[in-house]
Amino acid sequence: MKNNISANENTADIKKKSFLSDNTREKLRIYWYKFSRNKFSILGLCIVLISIFLAVFAPVIAPYPQHVKEFVDYDKAGLPPCASYIFGTDVFGRDIFTRVIFSFRGALLMSVIVLAIAVPVGVLLGLIAGYYSGTWIDVIIMRITDVFLALPPMILALAIAAVLKPNLTSSMIAVTVMWWPWYTRLVYGMATSLSKEYFVKNAELIGASKPYILFHEILPNCLSPIFTKMALDVGWVILIGAALSFVGLGEQPPTPAFGQMISDGARYMPDLWWMTIFPALAIAFIILGFNFFGDGIRDMLDRGR
């Protein structure tokens, strides 16, 4: 008995000395528990971490980093997957594996930048329109949003990317322009109902400023769906980016991109099947990973479950 008690006290002491406060540790533990209940979420997290790792350390990991620049080696052209070229080589003798790893860079960079611009813009507009719902501010913002939502997203992106010079930047601009309205719509719905809640009314009656009400009273209540959508959207942005680069509107050769590699390889199907299959599998891998990860984030931020 005595031993037991002293052991308990010891663990309590250790906890107090640790870097994080007990409260924070407890919160993190609950978050991790909710996230990890679904094993696919952990798989998703692993895939996300691997993708980020590959993107960041591409020059170190890739066996032939020079193959992403102007490089031709016709002796090794069209080799099937083997020990030194695990994904095989393309018609110029470039290593597919290296080029896939470097494609992760462009793809992730694109989704990060697209979301970093589209989410704040979309959320801000949604908050304002939702808070002022029923007024002319709401009408103006939401009708503009509707115009963007009414156009098929792919066609809008194609049109924008085609007008601009075809490169990664213009495909990012194209995708950003078609992406923000979804966040406006999402936040608008939540902000409309939240601004009728009594805690928002009360903040108004106390005399809080409009920015305080928008960002401190309403926004925190919208964050979990926003984060969930963001995690899920990374995969979709990559997919749209791949589609744009497939038709030649993304990253220009010789810099590799998923869509461009697939469209190059498609010409040599089915003989040089590895040129198409491996980049395609890489897209499937990354999208699957971010979807599982997004589901995990949703489970984690869900209240009351």
Place this chain on the structure above:
Amino acid sequence: MNTEILKVKNLKTYFAINKSSGKKQYVRAVDGVSFSIKEGEIMGLVGESGSGKSTIAYTIMGMYRPTEGEIIFNFNGKSIVTKSNKRSLEFKKNVQIVFQDPGSSLNPYHDVRQILSLPLRVHKIVPKDKIEEKIAEILEMVELPASFMYKTPTSIGGGEKQLVSIARALCSNPKFIILDEPTSSLDVSIQAKIINMLLKIHREQKLTYLFITHDLSLMRNISTKVAIMYLGKICEIAPTEIFYKSPLHPYTQMLLSSIPVISEEEEALKPKKVVSTGEIPSPVNVPKGCSFHTRCIQCMDICRTEDPVIHQVSEDHFVRCHLYKS
């Protein structure tokens, strides 16, 4: 003590509803209400659901724009007259409201410290470094421990949430608090605790309350003045004692006789039994004449055609009924 802190003159709040026929119709939520509250009073506003009690409160607070009428507040000899739904910061400091539903009146993502520090910061009640001290002081006022500061609304009970809402209303040292059915969603033991605490604070802070409820027996114990509402109009206003001893309006008599009692002595105290019939009509199609004539047992011919005006029966006793026309 005898200055009027709030005076409402012929207040009307209508809400437009669009009918498919194209003719515009109005919900007459508040239809020509006048009353005044003196400093230090607790005025009870009683009525059925849909009679417009909360609409009066929300219109006073500026949440709705009044269709007609004036709201006059008097603070330290300075009067604020409002006809719109804009309220100055000074008004917001002096007038606060506690809502009925404690669940939705606290932001679930804020802790109690954040919730209570908002009014302190907005109205600059205390310097920034003293905010936590002040919060502890206010929490003590509502009999909650200072450690409550770090709790979130999701982790506390309904009664405690309502105490936090009351604490928030007290933060800016208001003169006047509107209590919109503060206890109706709580269980009885907590109700008693909260009512006693509200009375204690009323005494200590020299506050004035407008207490909205549908609990007549509660009103008898706490208020100094009672007003009965029916379909957006006030039927009868009287000091509590007179109100319960000699109710005049047939509707008041009906309500008072419907209070459930336990003992025979209490039964004897009640006015003669009046059976309640019918439902409150829709405020869109208000009956012609006196709005209560469809349910009134003493209904006369004049009631069906002419809307009565409010008559003064004795010094503070007003009735809106044809029976008491002087």
